Amino acid sequence: MHEVDMTKCLLISLNEWRDRRDNTSAMVETVHLDVGRFTCVEPDQLVTTYNAAVQGSWLDGSRLTITEIPFIGRCLSCNGTYDPVPENAYRSPCCDHPLEEIVSGRELRIRSIDYRSDSAAALESSPIQRQR
């Protein structure tokens, strides 16, 4: 059910994004999210909640796409990376070290927004923050 609150947060950010633009006629096509596997978010549920929440709003018709980011830990004994799994209590398989550093998997991020605008606007060219 927390996907509802996540969606609320997302809509607040999207509304702010629109309000900060000179041009409020932006038609959002796709919102791209990065969601780590070590978060409490179920991607499918978030998409369902989003689709329900945007109905009748300025975001009606937009799509939410989610890129899942793998859960990766770093073993501080040998500095290697590994997939933490519950069967091994999230410890490193190489050195049986506890989960210290999380390399990725905690992402909850609005990566980018694809949109159309009927007024002049330049294509954004800042580099995409690469997923690891």
Place this chain on the structure above:
Amino acid sequence: MTPQLPLSHLQSSASAETDTPLPAMHMPLEDNLSLNLLAANTHQADHNNEQFQRWDLICFNLMSSPGAGKTLLLERSLPSLARELNMAVLEGDMTTQLDADRLEAVGIPVVPITTGRACHLDAAMVSGGLNLLQQRLDPAALDLLLVENVGNLVCPAEFDVGEHHKVALLSVTEGDDKPLKYPLMFRNADVVLITKIDLLPHLPVDLDAIRRNILSINPDATVIEVSALTGEGLEAWHRWVRHALVQRKSPIPALATA
């Protein structure tokens, strides 16, 4: 990670507008935001935390599955801590009937937080609770504010409310595999209380396995075994509370690592 505000991008696109030809209508534009999805909650949590700083108090967020013993722990711990500390409770779980009178009797004010049907507290709800608290007392007189979250091992861990420390409770009746099944809660907790240890003689549960599983996910966690019913272990928990307060008031690195 450097969260960027959309504004910087807008300025760059606005300045480019003059020399760039109109993009074709079928060509979608792209804004690269890299914004935290929970930015709205994070902003409110930061705001709550600034309030706490102004009031010079420390705030704990108590989280556990339903019935792990959050309320009974407060009922038993606070009267004893009240001899040295000024405290208040923000009660986020109105489904159980907290014996508020009992806490009030030893001078612990309890303020309810309206959660609606929420499965966790968010920073805005706690902010509402802080407003009620201010109508009741001067928060600057408090040393410690305890927030009892909604009973749930999943999402409260993801929603900061501005607290200084996350306190997770796990009762021995829940089984030793729960830290592995709900890893985020135990990863994010600063201290984990293993509760209801008076029941251990009746249960086929391995206390060492619970402890080991918690520390495998979160080697930095402090793990304390308690029984609110018999009082066993409460003194160790109270020492942790005092230590957290001392650390806060005098953040000397040498003390912090003690």
